[in-house]
Amino acid sequence: MDSLFELAMPWWEFVLRAVAVYVVVLVLVRLTGKRTVGQFTPFDLLLVVLLGTAVQNSLIGEDTSLVGGLILAATLLGLNWGVGFVTARSQAADRMVEGEPVVLARKGEVFWEALRRQNVSRADFESAKRKAHCDDDRRIEIAVLETSGEITLITRED
Numbered sequence: 001m002d003s004l005f006e007l008a009m010p011w012w013e014f015v016l017r018a019v020a021v022y023v024v025v026l027v028l029v030r031l032t033g034k035r036t037v038g039q040f041t042p043f044d045l046l047l048v049v050l051l052g053t054a055v056q057n058s059l060i061g062e063d064t065s066l067v068g069g070l071i072l073a074a075t076l077l078g079l080n081w082g083v084g085f086v087t088a089r090s091q092a093a094d095r096m097v098e099g100e101p102v103v104l105a106r107k108g109e110v111f112w113e114a115l116r117r118q119n120v121s122r123a124d125f126e127s128a129k130r131k132a133h134c135d136d137d138r139r140i141e142i143a144v145l146e147t148s149g150e151i152t153l154i155t156r157e158d
Contacts, residue, residue, distance in 0.1 A: 008063035011071055018075035021055050026083075030099065098147040105143035105153075118145050128153050
């Protein structure tokens with residue numbers, strides 16, 4: 001029962017580990033692009049689960065106590081709240097964390113290089129066209145990859 005409350009390392013090391021892992025994973029997720037967050041495929045779900053498993057030991061070390069897990073949970077939730085607080089008040093911080101929307105098509109011209117840079121497959125783009133009831137690229141007024149990973153497509157009348 002003592003191991004439930006006895007920490008294997010000082011409390012501040014849990015906080016330091018949580019901050020380090022949070023920042024590194026946030027940077028890695030941002031570098032992988034918008035699609036990772038916005039359009040969860042089975043591959044993306046698997047990636048999230050494996051990512052959590054991969055960083056587990058970095059967070060917890062050898063500690064298996066209840067208190068250690070609660071310190072980590074509180075730190076991660078606090079960091080998440082803090083990032084939300086800062087990004088809601090600073091456009092620069094928001095751009096750094098969330099990114100900026102990317103134009104994928106305009107006035108009937110699809111920017112295939114932009115789709116490739118953003119890791120948007122042709123199938124994903126065609127799916128967005130179907131959702132917008134657009135059967136022809138020439139009908140696209142603008143298509144934007146939002147910071148959420150969603151593709152917004154506005155069509156024009158013929």
